[in-house]
Amino acid sequence: xxxxxxxxxxxxxxxxxxxxxxxxxxxxxxxxxxxxxxxxxxxxxxxxxxxxxxxxxxxxxxxxxxxxxxxxxxxxxxxxxxxxxxxxxxxxxxxxxxxxxxxxxxxxxxxxxxxxxxxxxxxxxxxxxxxxxxxxxxxxxxxxxxxxxxxxxxxxxxxxxxxxxxxxxxxxxxxxxxxxxxxxxxxxxxxxxxxxxxxxxxxxxxxxxxxxxxxxxxxxxxxxxxxxxxxxxxxxxxxxxxxxxxxxxxxxxxxxxxxxxxxxxxxxxxxxxxxxxxxxxxxxxxxxxxxxxxxxxxxxxxxxxxxxxxxxxxxxxxxxxxxxxxxxxxxxxxxxxxxxxxxxxxxxxxxxxxxxxxxxxxxxxxxxxxxxxxxxxxxxxxxxxxxxxxxxxxxxxxxxxxxxxxxxxxxxxxxxxxxxxxxxxxxxxxxxxxxxxxxxxxxxxxxxxxxxxxxxxxxxxxxxxxxxxxxxxxxxxxxxxxxxxxxxxxxxxxxxxxxxxxxxxxxxxxxxxxxxxxxxxxxxxxxxx
Numbered sequence: 095x096x097x098x099x100x101x102x103x104x105x106x107x108x109x110x111x112x113x114x115x116x117x118x119x120x121x122x123x124x125x126x127x128x129x130x131x132x133x134x135x136x137x138x139x140x141x142x143x144x145x146x147x148x149x150x151x152x153x154x155x156x157x158x159x160x161x162x163x164x165x166x167x168x169x170x171x172x173x174x175x176x177x178x179x180x181x182x183x184x185x186x187x188x189x190x191x192x193x194x195x196x197x198x199x200x201x202x203x204x205x206x207x208x209x210x211x212x213x214x215x216x217x218x219x220x221x222x223x224x225x226x227x228x229x230x231x232x233x234x235x236x237x238x239x240x241x242x243x244x245x246x247x248x249x250x251x252x253x254x255x256x257x258x259x260x261x262x263x264x265x266x267x268x269x270x271x272x273x274x275x276x277x278x279x280x281x282x283x284x285x286x287x288x289x290x291x292x293x294x295x296x297x298x299x300x301x302x303x304x305x306x307x308x309x310x311x312x313x314x315x316x317x318x319x320x321x322x323x324x325x326x327x328x329x330x331x332x333x334x335x336x337x338x339x340x341x342x343x344x345x346x347x348x349x350x351x352x353x354x355x356x357x358x359x360x361x362x363x364x365x366x367x368x369x370x371x372x373x374x375x376x377x378x379x380x381x382x383x384x385x386x387x388x389x390x391x392x393x394x395x396x397x398x399x400x401x402x403x404x405x406x407x408x409x410x411x412x413x414x415x416x417x418x419x420x421x422x423x424x425x426x427x428x429x430x431x432x433x434x435x436x437x438x439x440x441x442x443x444x445x446x447x448x449x450x451x452x453x454x455x456x457x458x459x460x461x462x463x464x465x466x467x468x469x470x471x472x473x474x475x476x477x478x479x480x481x482x483x484x485x486x487x488x489x490x491x492x493x494x495x496x497x498x499x500x501x502x503x504x505x506x507x508x509x510x511x512x513x514x515x516x517x518x519x520x521x522x523x524x525x526x527x528x529x530x531x532x533x534x535x536x537x538x539x540x541x542x543x544x545x546x547x548x549x550x551x552x553x554x555x556x557x558x559x560x561x562x563x564x565x566x567x568x569x570x571x572x573x574x575x576x577x578x579x580x581x582x583x584x585x586x587x588x589x590x591x592x593x594x595x596x597x598x599x600x601x602x603x604x605x606x607x608x609x610x611x612x613x614x615x616x617x618x619x620x621x622x623x
Contacts, residue, residue, distance in 0.1 A: 185267045185289045186216070187218045188218065188286065189264070190220050190221070190270075191269065192222045193252050196227050198227070204271070204275055205222065211280075216286070218240075218263075222241060224244065224245040224246065230243075244258055244262065251367055253361070253365075256360060263351055268350075274306075274396035275394060281391045284388040292384065294350075294382055296342070296378050297387070297388050297391070298347050298386070299392065300317035300319055301343070302392050320332060320339040321341040329371070338387075342385060346395070353378075353383060357374075357454070363443070364420060368418070372418070372421045376421070380459070380462055422441060423441030424441065426459050427460070429616075431608070458616065459616075474517075475553065478606065478610055481511070481512055483564065483602075488580075492510070498545060501580050511531035514529075515528060515553070516529075516553055516554070516555045517553060519555045527561055534551040535548035535550070538560050539559050544584050545585040579593045580597065
């Protein structure tokens, strides 16, 4: 089976959550381009550096000490606050590691782009790991200045390739990129600044769209940086004002060489691709580190699209089920029972994880959930109750109809349970929508034949199409200021006065769900407020 060399083919559809998924949603807001700010630089160098961005990178260490940190501080996992700790030795130089399997001319263009857009005194080297390409990349890149080509005789996968390259780096900072990107001028500045402030901080650049014909960033390219972790051991994209990144997508990141060594890098037992981004994210947040976004560090990325030129040219080196199982076994603790059954207890030998956790004094998984409670509690992922919804006038319940809710018999099976979801925009607290209880499928747009449809929950509450509430016997759709009625078994819109004549909805059989029970017990045991 042909697979992409990273996650982008898998998550391409996910990135459209705020655009094509909702017929009434309209165009999502484009993330504004953020320019390099003078606050990144020492005061005496600001004027000249604005017109000559490459010249400022050599002063990255002084920059971190002199510049004011604009990111608000938040509590560490465990509720403790810790200020950023500048390092006297980090961070002046950076090396970029590229795992490349059959990337050919894309590898060359990526290397050329990195060298062209990174100051000479900042870029230590570009480490290209040729992961079993039939035609060795050394034929194309060998002998180039600042380029080191390493090779696997067989395709080992993205994790092993990245580990091979990162272990060979001698610079202050390691940037792990895909082999089909174009970093934009000044991409290194905020990355070095943020890591200089805290050597245990991983940084994710703003990921934009690459024009593969010109190998330049597409105009008005919306950027993506952060994700959140789901109970089925996957990740979903979202955006909010916080600089903190709960879960990295994994394709593009940077960290200090010291933190790479302390955390052990990638799990050498993982195969192929997938799951390592979850491991790295939890490993950082639970073991004394953190992950920040760098919105002025832009890296244009080639997505796997229908264009044959973007298709992967190699075969996968293995499945990814065991990767996710290792994440569950290593990090989830009592929450492991919420993961899919086939991922529980099947991660193999995780003794190396336990050694790292003991050495770094890593905290239990509940600290991650508690630190990001704006997602898991306010976003309704860990709901206080699950319930069924019954129409008192007909005796029927709203049940899961596959693509959306519909009316059916009031049974106690899984398909008839719901929970409140998504934050309220005004207060930031739960809840503004309704979701299937056990998965993140929220009530969304309405069409004329099958009524309300599901779409992935926008936990931030920004998606107006997902704003539903049950109040005074009516199901309100706040976006249209109308109410739901039943037509041919499906939930349609109508005037609220007419709806009151037809239906009286109420919640029944409310129960405390297992995720909330585990979370409550775990927070008490960890002495978390």
